[in-house]
Amino acid sequence: MPLPIVAIVGRPNVGKSAFVNRLAGQQDAIVYDQPGVTRDRTYRRAFWRDHEFNVVDTGGLVFEDNTEFLPLIRQQALLAISQSQAVIFMVDGQDGLTAADEQIADWLRQQNIPILVAVNKCESPDLGLSQAAEFWELGIGEPFPISGIHGNGTGELLDILVQHLPAPETVTEAEDEIKIAIIGRPNVGKSSLLNAFLGEQRSIVSPIAGTTRDAIDTQVIRGDRKYRLIDTAGIRRKRSVNYGPEFFGINRAFKAINRSDVVLMVIDALEGVTDQDQKLAHRAVEEGRGCIIVVNKWDAVEDKDSYTIYEYTEKVRSQLYFLDYAPLIFVSALTGQRVAKILDQVDIAAEQHVRRVTTSVINEIIEDAVAWHSPPTSRQGKQGRIYYGTQVSSQPPTIVLFVNDPKRFNDNYRRYIERQFRESLGFTGTPLRLIWRGKNQREVERSLNRATKV
Known part of the structure; x- marks a missing residue:
C-alpha cells in the first residue's frame, strides 16, 4: 500500500x-x-x-x-x-x-x-x-x-x-515520478488547471488574487506513469509584494521550479503575455527546466475564427522567443478542453530533459553543420575551429564544444549550431546548454582519446 x-x-x-x-x-x-x-x-x-x-x-x-x-x-x-x-x-x-x-x-x-x-x-x-x-x-x-x-x-x-x-x-516506496511545477501570475488559472487534472477540488479556486500561498503537491497516476503536480502561488512583480504570507508563498514557488522536471508556464489568454510572464519564463530557463507554455481561458476568447489560434501563437512566440523549444497548447481549465493533452507534452519534455547522446553522434552533427556553414573569420584572417563536442550532463542536456578560441564564435553562429542540434536531435521541451571551451590542439587530441576509450 x-x-x-x-x-x-x-x-x-x-x-x-x-x-x-x-x-x-x-x-x-x-x-x-x-x-x-x-x-x-x-x-x-x-x-x-x-x-x-x-x-x-x-x-x-x-x-x-x-x-x-x-x-x-x-x-x-x-x-x-x-x-x-x-x-x-x-x-x-x-x-x-x-x-x-x-x-x-x-x-x-x-x-x-x-x-x-x-x-x-x-x-x-x-x-x-x-x-x-x-x-x-x-x-x-x-x-x-x-x-x-x-x-x-x-x-x-x-x-x-x-x-x-x-x-x-x-508500505511500498513511491516509484519514479515526473515533477511538474505549475507557475504563472495571480489569477491565470493555475489552481483550476490542477483541479481539472484531478477531477476534484484539490486547490481552493477564487477570483481573489493570492488565494494559493503554499506550494501544493499532488500525485497523479496515468497508465504506468506517475506525476507530481505542484500548484504554486501567483507571482507578482517584486515591488508589489510586501513581507508576509505572499512573500513566503513566492519563495515556495521559486523552490518548486527548482525541484521540478517540467514547468507549466500558464498564461491568461485574455491578457496575453506580460512583462511578468517573460520574467517567470526566464526563471524557468535559468533553472534549466523543461517547459510547456499553457495558454489558459481559451474558451473565453471571443470572435475566434480559424486563423485566431495561428495569430495568437505567432504573437506568443515573438514575445517568448527564448522559449522557442517549448510546446504551446491552448486549453480551458474551466471546461477541460485539451487539458489531458498537456501530460502528453510533459512526457515528451521529461524524456528529452534526461536524454543523453553519444559523442560520435554529436560530432557527426558538428561536421555537417560546419560543412554547410563555416565558422566566422576575424578581420585578422583567423577562423574559428570546432575540434569536437561531447555531452557532459543531462537535466538539461549540456554539451561542451572544444574550440580554438570561444571569442571567434559570435552569437549568430552559436545560435546556428544550437539549431542544428535541435533539428537533428529534437530536444523538444527542454533547454539545451552549449558550453564553448578553448583548447589547444594537443590537449584536444588527449581529451578526444579519453572520450573515445570511455
Whole structure:
C-alpha cells in the first residue's frame, strides 16, 4: 500500500504549520503570526522510528463564519481526513480550552477516525502537564503537551500515532515520478488547471488574487506513469509584494521550479503575455527546466475564427522567443478542453530533459553543420575551429564544444549550431546548454582519446 497519511487539524494560529515543519524536518510550510495563512491542504513526507508517512497541513477551522475562504478550508480539511489513517487535533496550551476547540472536537467525533490531541505551545515541561490537563474535558482521549517549535513531547505523541499506522513492511516506496511545477501570475488559472487534472477540488479556486500561498503537491497516476503536480502561488512583480504570507508563498514557488522536471508556464489568454510572464519564463530557463507554455481561458476568447489560434501563437512566440523549444497548447481549465493533452507534452519534455547522446553522434552533427556553414573569420584572417563536442550532463542536456578560441564564435553562429542540434536531435521541451571551451590542439587530441576509450 502507498504511504499512510496523517492529517493535522485545529483552529487558526495554534501552530499546525510549525509542527508540520518539525515532522518533515524542513521549513516548507509557511509559518506567520496571522490567522488564515494556510488555506489548501499541503502534504509533506515525515517519518518516526520505522514508519514513513505523509503529514497533511490544513487550514484553520472556523465553523461560525462562512465568509471568504472558510467554507472551502473546511472542505479541504474534510478531504484530508477522508484520506488519513489518523488525525492529530492541535490546540493551544497557552490559550486554554476554547469554544472553537469544542466545536472541532464535536465535528471530529463524527469522522470515525483515530484522534490524538496535541496541546501545543507547552514549552515549559513543568507547566505542560497542567496546561494539557484542561483538554481532558474534550472527551476524545489523552491530551499530549508538546512544543512544535522546540520539539518537547513530540516523541511521546508520535509513539502513540504510529500504533494507528500500517506495518512498515506493508508500505511500498513511491516509484519514479515526473515533477511538474505549475507557475504563472495571480489569477491565470493555475489552481483550476490542477483541479481539472484531478477531477476534484484539490486547490481552493477564487477570483481573489493570492488565494494559493503554499506550494501544493499532488500525485497523479496515468497508465504506468506517475506525476507530481505542484500548484504554486501567483507571482507578482517584486515591488508589489510586501513581507508576509505572499512573500513566503513566492519563495515556495521559486523552490518548486527548482525541484521540478517540467514547468507549466500558464498564461491568461485574455491578457496575453506580460512583462511578468517573460520574467517567470526566464526563471524557468535559468533553472534549466523543461517547459510547456499553457495558454489558459481559451474558451473565453471571443470572435475566434480559424486563423485566431495561428495569430495568437505567432504573437506568443515573438514575445517568448527564448522559449522557442517549448510546446504551446491552448486549453480551458474551466471546461477541460485539451487539458489531458498537456501530460502528453510533459512526457515528451521529461524524456528529452534526461536524454543523453553519444559523442560520435554529436560530432557527426558538428561536421555537417560546419560543412554547410563555416565558422566566422576575424578581420585578422583567423577562423574559428570546432575540434569536437561531447555531452557532459543531462537535466538539461549540456554539451561542451572544444574550440580554438570561444571569442571567434559570435552569437549568430552559436545560435546556428544550437539549431542544428535541435533539428537533428529534437530536444523538444527542454533547454539545451552549449558550453564553448578553448583548447589547444594537443590537449584536444588527449581529451578526444579519453572520450573515445570511455
